[in-house]
Amino acid sequence: MKLVVALGGNALQAANKPATAQAQLGTVKATVVHLADLIASGHQIVIVHGNGPQVGRLVLQNEYAKPVTPPMPFDVCGAMSQGMIGYHIQQALQEELHKRHIHKPVVTLLTQVVVDPEDEGFRNPTKPIGPFYTKEEAEILQNEQGYVLREDAGRGYRRVVASPAPKRIVELETVQKLVSQDHVVITVGGGGIPVIEAEDQMLEGIAAVIDKDLAAERLAEDLRADGLLILTAVEKVALDYGKPEQRNLDRLTVENAQQYIEDGQFADGSMLPKVRAGVKFVTSQPGRLAIITSLEKAGEALTGTSGTRIVP
Numbered sequence: 072m073k074l075v076v077a078l079g080g081n082a083l084q085a086a087n088k089p090a091t092a093q094a095q096l097g098t099v100k101a102t103v104v105h106l107a108d109l110i111a112s113g114h115q116i117v118i119v120h121g122n123g124p125q126v127g128r129l130v131l132q133n134e135y136a137k138p139v140t141p142p143m144p145f146d147v148c149g150a151m152s153q154g155m156i157g158y159h160i161q162q163a164l165q166e167e168l169h170k171r172h173i174h175k176p177v178v179t180l181l182t183q184v185v186v187d188p189e190d191e192g193f194r195n196p197t198k199p200i201g202p203f204y205t206k207e208e209a210e211i212l213q214n215e216q217g218y219v220l221r222e223d224a225g226r227g228y229r230r231v232v233a234s235p236a237p238k239r240i241v242e243l244e245t246v247q248k249l250v251s252q253d254h255v256v257i258t259v260g261g262g263g264i265p266v267i268e269a270e271d272q273m274l275e276g277i278a279a280v281i282d283k284d285l286a287a288e289r290l291a292e293d294l295r296a297d298g299l300l301i302l303t304a305v306e307k308v309a310l311d312y313g314k315p316e317q318r319n320l321d322r323l324t325v326e327n328a329q330q331y332i333e334d335g336q337f338a339d340g341s342m343l344p345k346v347r348a349g350v351k352f353v354t355s356q357p358g359r360l361a362i363i364t365s366l367e368k369a370g371e372a373l374t375g376t377s378g379t380r381i382v383p
C-alpha cells in the first residue's frame with residue numbers, strides 16, 4: 072500500500088529527556104525501526120513529521136540571540152526545523168534499512184505550503200509550540216514578550232501561534248517524482264513552511280505553524296495514497312479521554328466522529344486535527360484507509376488488530 076505516515080511529537084523527542092540533538096537522534100533511531108518494519112512489509116511510505124516543540128525552541132534561540140545576531144523570522148525557523156528533523160530521520164532510517172539489506176534512497180524535501188492570509192487561524196492562534204511553562208512564567212512571558220500562552224492538556228502552559236489550513240503543497244510535483252522512483256520521501260515536515268501567494272504570484276513566508284496531520288492529509292489526497300497513518304502517543308482514539316469512564320474506539324464512523332467533535336470529545340490542537348484529517352481522507356474517495364494509532368502498533372493497526380480506523 073502507498074501510505075502517508077504522520078509522525079507525532081513522541082516519535083521525535085522523549086518527554087523526559089532534555090531537548091538535545093543527541094536525545095532527538097536517539098528517539099528518532101527508535102522510531103525508524105517501526106517505519107522500517109512498514110517498508111519491510113512491502114508498504115511504500117511517505118513521511119510527514121511534526122515540529123511544534125522544535126520550531127518553538129528555534130524561535131526562542133533566535134530571540135535570545137538578538138543582541139549578537141539578527142533573529143530569523145518564523146517561516147525561516149520552520150524551514151530550519153524541517154532540515155534538522157529531516158536530517159535525523161533520513162540518517163537513522165538509511166542506517167536501519169541498510170542493516171536490513173533494503174536499498175532505497177531516503178531523502179528530505181524542504182516543502183512550502185500555501186495558506187490563505189485571511190484564514191481564521193490568524194485571528195485565533197491554536198498551535199502550541201516550544202517548551203512548557205508554569206502559570207507564573209506564562210504570565211511574565213505574556214506581559215513582557217507579548218506571547219499568547221494557553222494551558223496545554225494539563226501539562227502546563229505553552230506559547231500558541233496561528234495555524235492556518237494547508238491549501239497547496241508547492242513542491243508536490245517533485246514529491247510525486249521521487250515517490251514514483253521508489254524513494255522514501257520525508258516531506259511537508261511541520262505541516263510545511265507556511266507561505267502566502269502575493270499578488271504577483273510570488274511566494275512569501277508568513278508567521279504560522281501549519282498542523283502536520285491536516286497537511287499530511289492534503290499530501291495523502293494529492294499523492295492518491297491508499298492510506299493515511301497518523302502515529303501518536305496513544306494506541307486508540309478515546310471517548311471521555313483521561314476520565315474513569317474512558318472508552319477506546321476500534322472504529323469511528325464519519326457520522327459519529329462529527330457528533331463527537333460537536334460534543335467536544337477531541338482536544339483542539341491534539342486529537343481534533345487527527346480525527347478531522349482522518350475524516351477528510353476517507354470521505355475524499357471510497358476505499359481509502361485512515362488509522363490513528365501509536366508508533367508501536369502501526370503494523371498491527373494495518374492488519375486490523377489495533378488502532379482506531381476511521382470509516383465512512
Ligand SMILES: Nc1ncnc2c1ncn2[C@@H]1O[C@H](COP(=O)(O)OP(=O)(O)O)[C@@H](O)[C@H]1O
Nearest residue numbers: 079080303304305308309312336337338341342
Ligand atoms: N479523545 C482522545 N483520545 C485519545 N487521545 C486524546 C484524546 N484527546 C486528547 N488526546 C491526547 O492527544 C494526544 C495526541 O496529541 P498530540 O500529543 O498533540 O499529538 P502528536 O503525537 O501529533 O504530537 C494523545 O497522546 C492524548 O494525550
Ligand SMILES: NC(=O)OP(=O)(O)O
Nearest residue numbers: 121122123261282283
Ligand atoms: N506542525 C505540527 O503540527 O507540529 P506538532 O505535531 O509537533 O504539533
